[in-house]
Amino acid sequence: xxxxxxxxGFRGDIExxxxxxxxxxxxxxxxxxxxxGGFVGVDVFFVLSGxxxxxxxxxxxxxxxxxxxxxxxxxxxxxxxxxxIVMLLTVCVLASQMLVPGDQWExxxxxxxxxxxxxxxxxxxxxxDYFAPGAESSLFLHTWSLxxxxxxxxxxPILLLAAFLGGGGKLMRLKAVLLIVFLIxxxxxxxxxxxxxxxxxxxxPFRAWQFSVxxxxxxxxxxxxxxxxxxxxxSDSRVLYWGGWFGLAAIVGAGLxxxxxxxxxxxxxxxxxxxxxxxxxxxxxxxxxxxxxMLSWRPLQLLGRVSYSWYLWHWPVLLLMRTEPGSNFVIxxxxxxxxxxxxxxxxxxWIENPIRSxxxxxxxxxASLVCVVLISIAANLLMLxxxxxxSDQLQRSKTQPYAGARLDTPAIYFQGCDEGYQSVRxxxxxxxxxxxxxxxxxxxxxxxxxxxxxxIEVFDKPGWRLLVLTKSACPMVDEPFFYPPIKREFTxxxxxxxxxxxxxxxxxxxxxxxxxxxxxEFTQRQWVDGTSRVLGKISGxxxxxxxxxxxxxxxxxxxxxxxxxKVVIADSNALLSCTASSKNEHEDLxxxxxxxxxxxxxxxxxxxxxxxxxxxxxxxAERQGxxxxxxxxxxxxSFAASLGKALGExxxxxxxxxxxxxxxxxxxx
Numbered sequence: 001x002x003x004x005x006x007x008x009g010f011r012g013d014i015e016x017x018x019x020x021x022x023x024x025x026x027x028x029x030x031x032x033x034x035x036x037g038g039f040v041g042v043d044v045f046f047v048l049s050g051x052x053x054x055x056x057x058x059x060x061x062x063x064x065x066x067x068x069x070x071x072x073x074x075x076x077x078x079x080x081x082x083x084x085i086v087m088l089l090t091v092c093v094l095a096s097q098m099l100v101p102g103d104q105w106e107x108x109x110x111x112x113x114x115x116x117x118x119x120x121x122x123x124x125x126x127x128x129d130y131f132a133p134g135a136e137s138s139l140f141l142h143t144w145s146l147x148x149x150x151x152x153x154x155x156x157p158i159l160l161l162a163a164f165l166g167g168g169g170k171l172m173r174l175k176a177v178l179l180i181v182f183l184i185x186x187x188x189x190x191x192x193x194x195x196x197x198x199x200x201x202x203x204x205p206f207r208a209w210q211f212s213v214x215x216x217x218x219x220x221x222x223x224x225x226x227x228x229x230x231x232x233x234x235s236d237s238r239v240l241y242w243g244g245w246f247g248l249a250a251i252v253g254a255g256l257x258x259x260x261x262x263x264x265x266x267x268x269x270x271x272x273x274x275x276x277x278x279x280x281x282x283x284x285x286x287x288x289x290x291x292x293x294m295l296s297w298r299p300l301q302l303l304g305r306v307s308y309s310w311y312l313w314h315w316p317v318l319l320l321m322r323t324e325p326g327s328n329f330v331i332x333x334x335x336x337x338x339x340x341x342x343x344x345x346x347x348x349x350w351i352e353n354p355i356r357s358x359x360x361x362x363x364x365x366x367a368s369l370v371c372v373v374l375i376s377i378a379a380n381l382l383m384l385x386x387x388x389x390x391s392d393q394l395q396r397s398k399t400q401p402y403a404g405a406r407l408d409t410p411a412i413y414f415q416g417c418d419e420g421y422q423s424v425r426x427x428x429x430x431x432x433x434x435x436x437x438x439x440x441x442x443x444x445x446x447x448x449x450x451x452x453x454x455x456i457e458v459f460d461k462p463g464w465r466l467l468v469l470t471k472s473a474c475p476m477v478d479e480p481f482f483y484p485p486i487k488r489e490f491t492x493x494x495x496x497x498x499x500x501x502x503x504x505x506x507x508x509x510x511x512x513x514x515x516x517x518x519x520x521e522f523t524q525r526q527w528v529d530g531t532s533r534v535l536g537k538i539s540g541x542x543x544x545x546x547x548x549x550x551x552x553x554x555x556x557x558x559x560x561x562x563x564x565x566k567v568v569i570a571d572s573n574a575l576l577s578c579t580a581s582s583k584n585e586h587e588d589l590x591x592x593x594x595x596x597x598x599x600x601x602x603x604x605x606x607x608x609x610x611x612x613x614x615x616x617x618x619x620x621a622e623r624q625g626x627x628x629x630x631x632x633x634x635x636x637x638s639f640a641a642s643l644g645k646a647l648g649e650x651x652x653x654x655x656x657x658x659x660x661x662x663x664x665x666x667x668x669x
Contacts, residue, residue: 011283011292012292012295012296012301013279013282013283013291013292013293013295013296014048014052014280014283014295014304015295015296015300015301015304015305016294016295016296016297016300016301016304017044017048017276017279017280017295017304018045018048018303018304018305018307019295019300019301019303019304019307020041020044020248020251020252020295020300021041021042021044021045021048021251021307022041022303022304022307022310022311023038023041023303024038024039024040024041024044024251024252024255025038025039025041025042025311025314026038026310026314026337026340027255028041028255029142029314029315029318030314030318030333030334030336030337031329031330031333034256035255035256036258036259036260037254037255037256037257037258037259037262038255039258039260039264040251040254040255040258040269040271040272041251041255041272042145043210043265043269043272043273043276044251044272044273044275044276045145045149046145046148046149046152046207046210046211046214046273047210047211047213047214047217047272047273047276047277047280048214048276048280049149049152049211049214050152050210050211050212050213050214050215050218051214051215051217051218051280052214052218053152053153053156053211053215054156054160054211054214054215054218054219055218056072057072057156057157057160057161058160058174058218058219061160061161061164062164065164066161067157067160067161069157070365070366070369071362071365072153072157073153073369074361074362074365074368074369074372075361075362076150076153077372078355078356078358078361078368079352079356080146080149080150080308081372081375081376082351082352082355083308083309083312083347083348083351083352084114084115084143084146084312085115085375085376085379086347086351087312087313087316087347088111088114088115088140088379088383089379089382091111091139091140091316091320092107092108092111092382092383092386094316094320095107095139095320096386096389096390098320098323099323099564100560100563100564101390101391101393101563102390102406102559102560102563103560103563104386104387104390104393105387105390105391106138107138107139107140108383108384108386108387108390109122109387110122110123110138110139110140110141110143111139111140111383111386112380112383112384112387113140113147114140114143114146114147115376115379115380115383116376116380117146117147117150117151118147119140119141119143119144119146119147120143120144120145120147120148120151120202120203120204121147121202121203123138123141123144123198123202124144124198124199124201124202124203125198126198137319139315139316139319139320140316141315142311142312142314142315142316144202145311147204148202148203148204148207151204152204152207152208152211156211159177159181160174160177162177163176163177171219174219175216175219178212178215178216178219179212179216181208181209181211181212182208182209182212182213182216183209185205185206185207185208185209185212186209188200188205188206189206189207189209189265189266189269190266190267192206193263193264193265193266193487193488194263194266194488195422197263197264197486197487197488200265200266201264201265201487206265207265209273210269210273213273213274213276213277214276214277214280216277217277217280217281218280220281221280221281221283237287240281240282241282241287241290243278243281243282244278244279244281244282244290244291244292245291246275246278247274247275247276247277247278247279247280247281247282247291248275248278248279248291249275250271250272250274250275250278251271251272251275251276251279253271254268254271254272254275260484260487261482261484261487262487263487263488264487279291279292279295305348306341306344306345306347306348308348308352309343309344309345309347309348309351309352310340310341310344312344312347313340313343313344313347314336314337314340314341314344317336317339317340317343318332318333318336318337318340320336321333321335321336321339322336323564405558405559405562405627405629405630405636406559406630406631407630408627408630408636408637408638409630409634409636409637410449410450410452410453410637410640411452411453411637412429412449412452412468412470413449415429417429417449417468417470418446418449418470418471418472419470419471419472419496421471421472421473421483421485421486421490421492421493422492423471423492423496424492424495424496424499425496426469426496426499426500426503427469428467428468428469428503429467429468429469430465430466430467430468431456431459431460431465431466431467431468432459432460432464432465432466433465434465436462436463436464436465437463437464438463438464438465438510438511439464439465439466439467439507439508439509439510439511440455440458440459440464440465440466440467440509440510440511440512440513441466441467441468441469441504441507441509441511441512441513441542442455442466442467442468442469442470442513443469443470443476443500443504443512443513443514444470444476444514444515444516445470445471445472445473445474445475445476445515445516445517446470446472446473446517446634447515447516447517447548447550447551447633447634448470448476448513448514448515448516448548449468449470449472450551450634450635450637450640451513451515451548451640451647452468452637452640453637453638453640453641453644454640454641454643454644454647455513455644455647456641456644457641457644457645457647457648458644458647458648458651459511467507467509469500469503469504471493471496471497471500473485473490473493474490474492474493474496474497475493475516475517475519475521475522476497476514476515476516476531476534477516477522477526477527477530477531477534478494478497478529478530478531478533478534479522479526479530480494481493481494481519481521482521497534501534501537501538502537504538504541504542505537505538505540505541506541507541508541508542509541509542509543510542510543510544511542511543511544511545511546511651512538512542512544512545512546513546513548513651514534514535514545514546514547514548515547515548515549515550516550517550517633518550518586518587518590518591520586524589524593527590527593527594527597528593528596528597529597531547531593531594531597531598532597532600535547535597535598535600535601535604536600536601539601539603539604542603543603544603544605545601545603545604545605546604546605546606546607546651547594547598547604547605547606547607548606548607548609549591549594549606549607549608549609549610550587550590550591551610551613551633551634551635552580552582552584552587552610552613552614552619553584553587553632553633554580554619554621554629554632554633555580555632556578556580556621556632557631557632558578558621558622558627558628558629558630558631558632559621559627559629559630559631561577561578561621562578562621562622562627578620578621578622579618579619579620579621580618580619581617581618581619582610582613582614582617582618582619583617591606591608594606607650607651609643609646609647609650612643612646613628613635613643623639626638626639627639
C-alpha cells in the first residue's frame, strides 16, 4: 500500500519493514531450517495495515466528518484485486495441466473462495481430516491472509466512524474503542487457540487485535487530530531508538524460535505484533544507526515495494516446483524463490503499479464498482467450472482406480469406530458374537486401524469376536505428545489411551494386536519406557500381546504418483519411479526400541510384516495393477485384506514365550 496514497508522508522504513516481513514468510515457505517461524511476517503485515488504514480513515473523518465508503473500497480493490485475479487465473491454468484430476478438484474449490476473499473461512472451517492431504498442499493457502485483510477493510471504517459520532471527547472514544477491540479479540484468541486453533489462526475476529495494535501506534504518533490535541507523547528519542531495536529483535527472534509446531496464535503472537509496533513508533527517530535508517536502505525499500506481488506468487510457484516425485527439495525451493521474485517484479511493473495509479476507477466510481463485482463473479464461476471439469475428468479417467485408492479405507472409519481428535470417549466397535469364547482386540492409532481388514480375515471365525479401539494420530506411547495440526499437546490422546487401557484390562482378552506410527516426536527413552508403561497396563489381563511394526513410509503420495504418471506423463515405464526403498534408519531404531520394551514381558512379541508390504526392501505404490498405499503411509483396505492369511500365520508362528494356548493359536489359522 502506498503511503503517499494515505497522505501520511512517505516513510522508507515502512517499505523496509515490509521487506523484512516478506523475507521471513518466503524463507519459512521455502524450508529454510533456521527460519521455520517466518510465518510471523504475516502478523507484521496485519499491524502495518492497522497503522496505515487507521491513519487514512481518521484523518478523513476528522476533516470531513464522514467516510467516502465507495472511494475507500475502490482504492483497496484497485490496489489488491487485479494482481490477485491474474495470479489465480494463471495458477489455475498451470495446475490444470500439471496436476491430476483428483488434486485439481480441491485446488479449484480453494481458488473459487480466494477470488471472493473468503479463503480464510474456507480453511478455518475445513474438516481436520487425519488422512486427507493437509491444507499446506493447497496452492492458494496463502490467500487466507488476504481474506482477513479484506474483511478488516469492510468493518474498520464503520467502527472508526461510529467512534467519532456524538459530541466532544471523540479521541478518547476512539482510543477506548480500539482498546476494547484489542482486549476482546485477544481474549478470544487466547481462550480458543487450544480448542479450535484453525479458527484463531484464520478468522479475522481473532486477528483484529493485531490491526488494533497498529491503529493505536498511529494515534500515539500524532500531535493533533482535527481540533483535539493528542498527548502526552513520548519525546525521549532514546526510548524510540531502543524501541525500534527491540521491535526488530522481537520479529526476527520469533522467526528464529517459532516453528510450524508452535501453538499459534496465542500470547506468542504478541512478540511480532509488538515488535512491529516498536519499529513503527521509532519511525520519527531517524538518528544514525537507528532501525528506521537501516530499514530505509534502498534495496530493502525496493523489495518492500514488490512485497504484495511476491507474497501472491511465491507459494504457488514453490508448490508447483515440487509436484514431481523425487524432485530435489533444496534446489526446487531455491529456483522457486528466484522465479517467484522475478514474476513478482513483472507483476508489479505491468499490473499492480499501473492500475493502482489509474484515476478512472475513482472518476467513474459506480461503474468501476460494478465492473469489480462482475470480474469477481466471472473469476469465481471460471474456477467452479474448472472444479466441475476436474470432477468429470476423474470419473472418465483411466486412473480412477488410483484416485479411488484414497477412499479404500477400512470399514471401521465408515462405521464411526475411530475417535476424532477432540474426543476422549472410548467407543469399542464389536465384530462377532458377544458370547464368543475368545476375544481379540485391535488397539492403536491409524496404523493399527489399517490392519482391520487383515484382522477380520484372521478372527472372523466361530468362537471369536474382534474388538476395535483406535484413535488416529494417537501413538501408543505413554508420553506427552505434540500434534502439529492442532499446534498443541494432544491431551485428548493421553486421556483416550488411558481410558482405553482400562477398558481392555477389564475385558481380559485372549489376544491384543497393537500398532502405532514411528513418530519422531519421542526419544529412545520415551519409546522404550512409554511403550513399556502401555504394555504393563494390559499384560497382566491379556493372554497374548502382539506389537505390529509400523508400515514403511513413501517419500511421495502413492495414488498421486500413480495418477501423475498415468495421466500427466502418460508413460508406462515411468511407473517404475513410484517405488522407494523400505530402508529408514529412524523406523529401524523404533522397531528395535519396541523389541526392547516387549522383552520386559513374557507375553509380548513384536511382529514385522514389512517384508510382505515391501518385498525385497522395495515399496511400490502399485502391485499387479492394484494400489498398495492410499497416501504416503497407510495401506489400502484391499491390500491389507490380502495379507490376512499371512498375518494369521505370523501370529500363530510367534506365540509369546510360555503363553502357547492351543485354543487361541487355532484361531489364527
